[in-house]
Amino acid sequence: xxxxxxxxxxxxxxxxxxxxxxxxxxxxxxxxxxxxxxxxxxxxxxxxxxxxxxxxxxxxxxxxxxxxxxxxxxxxxxxxxxxxxxxxxxxxxxxxxxxxxxxxxxxxxxxxxxxxxxxxxxxxxxxxxxxxxxxxxxxxxxxxxxxxxxxxxxxxxxxxxxxxxxxxxxxxxxxxxxxxxxxxxxxxxxxxxxxxxxxxxxxxxxxxxxxxxxxxxxxxxxxxxxxxxxxxxxxxxxxxxxxxxxxxxxxxxxxxxxxxxxxxxxxxxxxxxxxxxxxxxxxxxxxxxxxxxxxxxxxxxxxxxxxxxxxxxxxxxxxxxxxxxxxxxxxxxxxxxxxxxxxxxxxxxxxxxxxxxxxxxxxxxxxxxxxxxxxxxxxxxxxxxxxxxxxxxxxxxxxxxxxxxxxxxxxx
Numbered sequence: 075x076x077x078x079x080x081x082x083x084x085x086x087x088x089x090x091x092x093x094x095x096x097x098x099x100x101x102x103x104x105x106x107x108x109x110x111x112x113x114x115x116x117x118x119x120x121x122x123x124x125x126x127x128x129x130x131x132x133x134x135x136x137x138x139x140x141x142x143x144x145x146x147x148x149x150x151x152x153x154x155x156x157x158x159x160x161x162x163x164x165x166x167x168x169x170x171x172x173x174x175x176x177x178x179x180x181x182x183x184x185x186x187x188x189x190x191x192x193x194x195x196x197x198x199x200x201x202x203x204x205x206x207x208x209x210x211x212x213x214x215x216x217x218x219x220x221x222x223x224x225x226x227x228x229x230x231x232x233x234x235x236x237x238x239x240x241x242x243x244x245x246x247x248x249x250x251x252x253x254x255x256x257x258x259x260x261x262x263x264x265x266x267x268x269x270x271x272x273x274x275x276x277x278x279x280x281x282x283x284x285x286x287x288x289x290x291x292x293x294x295x296x297x298x299x300x301x302x303x304x305x306x307x308x309x310x311x312x313x314x315x316x317x318x319x320x321x322x323x324x325x326x327x328x329x330x331x332x333x334x335x336x337x338x339x340x341x342x343x344x345x346x347x348x349x350x351x352x353x354x355x356x357x358x359x360x361x362x363x364x365x366x367x368x369x370x371x372x373x374x375x376x377x378x379x380x381x382x383x384x385x386x387x388x389x390x391x392x393x394x395x396x397x398x399x400x401x402x403x404x405x406x407x408x409x410x411x412x413x414x415x416x417x418x419x420x421x422x423x424x425x426x427x428x429x430x431x432x433x434x435x436x437x438x439x440x441x442x443x444x445x446x447x448x449x450x451x452x453x454x455x456x457x458x459x460x461x462x463x464x465x466x467x468x469x470x471x472x473x474x475x476x477x478x479x480x481x482x483x484x485x486x
Contacts, residue, residue, distance in 0.1 A: 160280035165252045168291070171355040172248035173348040174336050176421050178295050182237045182381040185428030189233035192435030196225035199435070202442020206449065208475040225438060229431050234381060236427055241295030241382035242392055244334045244420035250358070251289040251300075278357040288363060292333070295420075296384035297392055298371045301326070303363035323364040328399040330359065334420035368396060 200222035204215050282288070292299040303326055336347050338355065349355045370389040376382065385391070449472045 160284045162285040163253055163281050165250060167252055169250040170247060170350050171250055171358060174246050175345055175347060176336060178241060178244050178420055179382055181421050181424045185237060185424045186234060186381045188428035189229040189431045192431040193226045193229035195435030195439040197222050199438030199442035203445045206445025208472060208479055233427060233431060237381050237424060238296060238384055240420050240423055242297055242384060242388060243332060244295045245292060246295060247293045249291040251291055253289060278353040282357045282361055295382045296373050296376060297388060298373060300369045301365050302367040304366040306364045324396060324399050325364045326361055329396060332395060332399055336419060
């Protein structure tokens with residue numbers, strides 16, 4: 075409990091000095107006592123009294139103010155400046171906080187072309203192995219044909235699906251949708267409730283914290299994600315998500331961990347993201363608000379046949395991903411996208427997919443070339459019956475073996 079003015083904790087208050095012996099109170103002390111009389115911390119009054127001899131005068135004025143509740147006397151003294159509560163955000167129109175400079179469509183098209191080239195190399199490689207082994211059984215050739223089909227499916231079909239999935243998580247823009255300030259905040263005064271700009275990161279964070287609800291539009295390469303953010307419910311609050319357990323809804327921080335964002339530092343430099351309010355963007359990216367509602371819509375403004383076009387069930391996939399984000403991060407033991415095995419940007423992952431596809435196709439092509447090359451080097455694994463077994467093999471022997479195999483009547 076707060077100790078009485080002018081007295082030690084646990085000790086009875088000292089007697090007030092006579093009126094003629096009361097020292098004159100300085101202006102800062104009067105201002106502090108006026109604040110104390112209006113319900114502010116009493117320690118401000120004691121700190122502002124200046125000399126030790128004025129403590130009794132402080133005690134006398136403070137008790138008189140509380141006992142008589144004289145508003146006129148309190149207003150007569152200059153009021154000490156006190157910090158005002160931050161006003162909630164009030165946006166009459168949408169505000170784009172983040173815009174990625176990355177041209178993901180061009181990178182995805184290049185990776186898709188590399189996948190097609192890899193599929194062609196793979197087919198040629200498997201064909202070379204089959205042609206270079208004319209004496210192998212038909213069952214082995216059938217398995218090689220199946221391998222060629224699977225390699226083609228991976229580099230053509232699966233690569234496009236992977237590119238679309240990456241595009242679904244590449245954040246192109248982050249927009250703060252219009253929001254109205256609460257009536258209580260508007261009645262608080264003309265203090266900046268309708269202002270949209272922020273002077274510093276600290277001011278932006280304070281105003282964001284004072285905003286109970288926030289609506290964001292996250293546009294990726296192929297979907298639009300709308301989020302409604304609210305404050306997390308504490309365990310002692312009487313809300314739906316309160317009680318003996320903490321709020322387990324997906325937080326906005328968890329959502330950011332499954333999205334690809336470009337580096338947000340270096341504003342104004344070439345190749346850096348653009349923002350209409352960098353301070354507010356930093357506050358939004360660091361907020362601890364949770365997702366109360368979310369909706370996903372597939373974008374319809376993409377060009378026909380785009381590599382990044384979302385699949386038919388793309389919206390359902392993203393909803394399922396958002397619902398499982400907290401459990402997935404907890405299971406991985408990570409607290410960021412990089413610790414979960416994700417590259418820093420979608421561009422890096424797309425480029426990595428293209429390179430890996432090309433390398434895989436070249437490996438199969440090299441294997442087929444080796445099998446065919448053995449016959450040119452005289453190291454083939456068979457000869458026609460008309461050839462001398464001691465002579466080295468050549469490409470004519472390979473052709474002769476295949477002619478004999480194809481013209482041989484089928485076994486009953």
